[in-house]
Amino acid sequence: MSTAIDPETQLGTLVRENPQFAPVFESFGIDYCCGGDAALSQACTERNLEVETVLEALSAAEPGDGEAVPDTLSGLVDDIVENHHDYLRAELPSLERVVRKVTRVHGDTHPELHGIESDFLDLKAEVEAHIVDEEENVFPVVVALEEESSAASSAELVEAFDHLEDEHEAAASLLADIRAKSDDYAIPEDACTSYRNVLDRLEMLEGDMHRHVHTENNVLFPEAEALLETR
Structure with missing residues (x-):
């Protein structure tokens, strides 16, 4: 096959x-x-x-093992907000508390935690600002484009997408650093329940961010640009 x-x-x-x-x-x-x-x-x-x-x-790989995405711009936007942005809004502050706690308790014996904490805090700040920008400034334009009520030019929208993709690259770099510093999320022998929980949640965050960015970079943005070119 x-x-x-x-x-x-x-x-x-x-x-x-x-x-x-x-x-x-x-x-x-x-x-x-x-x-x-x-x-x-x-x-x-x-x-x-x-x-x-x-x-x-x-x-x-069996069909159904991954996440299918909607086939309209408005559906894609709703999917991103409901399945990724809402998750990030809830998870990032909650995870920050545990990351800080585990670093405070185990940072002396596992100094890599300080670097993981620093990367995570940078990631949190960037991602939280990023999703607000998308929802307030970019996604409404994309939905209006589908409804044929957008006044955005091709150049303006492409510039916005390029900026968002640069921010995606920055987030991906921080996630890669966290993976490297945690030795691919390897759980130390002396890890307590909270330590294990942090590593599990960081790995889940990375996977969700990958699917999130894929939906935007490889589906939403190209479809919006293609539709704009027909106007």
Whole structure:
């Protein structure tokens, strides 16, 4: 079945058409969100992975293992807000309290926690400002575009999307740093329940952010730009 998947297809396209591929790419550490423009073959080369191995795993993925996305701009916006922004609004402040606590208690014996805490606080500040900007300034324009009531120019919207994608890259870099400093979220032998909880939640946050950014970078933004070009 692997021959049915073209390794020269872009990662973003593969996940867009086959949501079940997202968990597979996560398992291999392949960046399908900010790096969605790269071909699968290129991504495998950069990660020193055998293309055939990844193709076999993709072929074995069952439909329904990933998250399907709506097929309208307004539906995509609602999906992003309800399934990702609302999660972030609740999770980030709650997770901050536990990250600070675990760092305070275990930071002397696990000094890497101080770096994780610093990265997380930077990430929290950036993401919270980012989602407000999207909901107040960008998403209303996107929805209006679908309703043919937008006065936005192509240049203005593309500039806004480029800015958001730059912020996505910054968030992805912080998440990658957290993963590296935690040794891929490895749980130390002396970790208490709160320590384990922090690592589990940070890993869940990373996965949600990847799916979130993919939906924007590889689905919402391209569809909005394509629609704008027809006006």
